[in-house]
Amino acid sequence: MPSGQRRGRWSGVPLQDRQALRRDELVAAGIGLLGSPGGPSLTVRAVCRAAGLTERYFYESFSDRDEYVAAVYDDVCATAMSALMNASSPRDAVERFVALMVDDPDRGRVLLLAPEREPVLARSGLRWMPNFIDLLQRKLTRITDPTTQAMVATGLIGALTALFSAYLDGRLTATREQFIDHCVELLLSRAATGKP
Numbered sequence: 001m002p003s004g005q006r007r008g009r010w011s012g013v014p015l016q017d018r019q020a021l022r023r024d025e026l027v028a029a030g031i032g033l034l035g036s037p038g039g040p041s042l043t044v045r046a047v048c049r050a051a052g053l054t055e056r057y058f059y060e061s062f063s064d065r066d067e068y069v070a071a072v073y074d075d076v077c078a079t080a081m082s083a084l085m086n087a088s089s090p091r092d093a094v095e096r097f098v099a100l101m102v103d104d105p106d107r108g109r110v111l112l113l114a115p116e117r118e119p120v121l122a123r124s125g126l127r128w129m130p131n132f133i134d135l136l137q138r139k140l141t142r143i144t145d146p147t148t149q150a151m152v153a154t155g156l157i158g159a160l161t162a163l164f165s166a167y168l169d170g171r172l173t174a175t176r177e178q179f180i181d182h183c184v185e186l187l188l189s190r191a192a193t194g195k196p
Contacts, residue, residue, distance in 0.1 A: 022060070023061040025052075026051050026058060029047050032106050035110040073121050076111050077128045083096040090184050091180070093139075094184050101168070102176070108164065113165060133153045133154050137150055137153035159186060163183060
């Protein structure tokens with residue numbers, strides 16, 4: 001019996017909740033594998049080994065590897081979107097995003113770098129991008145023209161994506177505080193001027 005499936009692992013967990021818990025454990029393992037510094041090393045066996053579960057439990061939640069990779073990416077995107085939606089200011093949004101993506105670099109690499117390495121994520125990235133742009137666009141309340149709002153939001157998402165990717169890759173040597181300050185200044189200056 002694999003170590004992760006030893007007797008007692010599911011003690012006290014109602015039968016109907018166990019599948020959801022196993023799925024969560026598989027997704028958590030996938031974040032670490034998909035976001036590993038050397039690039040994705042994600043196979044079904046590697047995921048099951050990391051989660052301490054058998055392939056039987058993998059296939060109770062996912063039909064194949066591609067569906068699983070997309071689910072891991074969706075989980076990271078949903079978590080990031082939730083954090084950003086609850087931000088009270090541009091600085092709070094940047095700090096929340098840094099906490100999610102830089103303090104947990106595996107998660108950051110899943111969101112920002114894995115789509116370049118995993119063909120199945122090209123579609124997922126394209127599906128999620130409008131959500132992030134729309135969220136930012138709704139925060140640009142000083143800009144009254146919707147077309148300008150959309151252009152500014154799209155440009156900011158592109159700039160921030162490039163900044164966070166470079167920071168995660170170690171191509172930027174800024175301190176955490178310098179990085180946050182720069183991202184906040186970028187958001188505030190574009191929001192104030194309304195220039196794309």
